[in-house]
Amino acid sequence: MTKTLIQRLERLTGQSHEEISQETLSAKRRRISQQKGKPMKFTRNYPLIGRGCVLGDNLRSTAELNREIDELLQLQG
16 A cells, blocks of 8 residues: 555544554454444445455345354254
């Protein structure tokens, strides 16, 4: 990344480049959700970007995925 882009990101996020690169994806999601006051949602921009989302119209929330994972873990236990 260019130095200018890094500086802009640091200003926008309030974090240093090192903090941004060290933060895990789940921590970023948690931080952004807290800042916005609502859960983070993901959308797809198919076909405008890349090859699109492999899930198509079957996008699922984090709560749905967590619930399904919990059910699968109970079946194995």
